[in-house]
Amino acid sequence: MTLGLHHSKLVAQSASMHAGNLSVATDVVASDKDLRCFKEAAHKAFPYALQIDAALPTSTSYLKLVDVPYIANDKAITPDVVIAHLGKSGISDLTVLQVPPRVVRDSRMSDMCTVYLNVADSVSGARAKALIGRGVQFGRYVAYVRAARANPGLPLCQRCWKWGHPTPACRAPQSKCPICAGPHCKEHHRALAGCCKGNAKVNPPIPATPEGAACPHPARCMNCRKNHASDDRRCNFWRHHFDRDWIKARYDEVSAKCNSRSPPAHHPAGRGGRT
Incomplete structure (x- = not known):
């Protein structure tokens, strides 16, 4: 059966019914236009149905674009630029992205990059097969x-809020709050954090943050040390959470700064003592 009457060249090869759902096998992956045609045909075939929808089985194919120029017009390429080029290409109907493209420079000095694509696909991976090599x-x-x-x-630990290990593998002695780095979980920040619990004994009294309201005070990220919570997706660590080397280098920098500020070790014999 073809959907030619609905201006579609898609061929339905077989169909089966299970648990009230109609599954149709086709010769190629249905486009959004094809799905609309299916929905229209189903409404005509089942005029008394309460609700009809048409959708593809959900799956993800992981693909990449190699040898993409990293610099264009003196600017680094962005996911929006990649999406614009995909829209102008002959494969735009096949590149249904689940998340924005991820741009990874091939090296610090390279003028090329690799773009990773998470493409919504059928269970059989038909879109990926059609895209590879294009x-x-x-x-x-x-x-x-x-x-x-x-x-x-990389995983972000929900206990110490450091990158690189899952929560069950955390070895920190206690949980930390991603907002203030205090020794409590995020849910108890308002009740336990000094900035939010208030203090009625001082003059003038410091009011507590209203229940249900977000903390209005400056946060402190435990990773980049900037004024946002450690679980804020605007953090540079979030932007690089696919790049293990970048995150390791940043942690090494922080560790080196901390070591340079630490006081020298005390001489075992004491000041002016003999060895």
């Missing part, structure tokens, strides 16, 4: 689609 034009360069491994990025 090219996308970036000025005078052509970047080709290759298969990539799934990369969930």
Whole structure:
């Protein structure tokens, strides 16, 4: 069966019903236009149905664009620029992105980068098969689609709020608050943090933060040391949470600064003592 009457060339090869859901196998992956045609045809076939929807089985294919120019017009490429080039390419109908593209420079001195794409796909991976090997034009360069491994990025511990280990593997002696770094969980910040619990004994009294309201005081990130909470997605660590080397380098910098500020070790014999 074809959907030619609905201006679609999609061919339905077989269909089966299970638990009130109609599953239709097609020759290629249905586009958004094809899904609308299916929905229209289903409404005509089942006029008394209360609710009809058409959607693809959910799956993710992990792909990458290699040899993408990192610098264009004296500016670093951004996910929005990548999306614009994908929209102008001949594969725009196939690149249904689940999240914005992730741009990773090949090296600090390189003028090229790799762009990682999480593409919404059918269970069989039909879109990925159709995309691999295809090219996308970036000025005078052509970047080709290759298969990539799934990369969930580094985990952020929900106990100490440091990157690089999952919460069950945390070895910190106690939990920390991502807002103020105090020895309590985020849910108890208002009741236990000095900035929010208030103090009625001082003059003038310091009012407590209203229940249910967000902390209005400056936060302190335990990772980048800037004025935001450690779980704030605007943090540079969030932006680089796929880049293990970058995060390790930043932690090494912080450790080196802390060591340089620490006082020299006390001589075992004491000041002016003999060895």
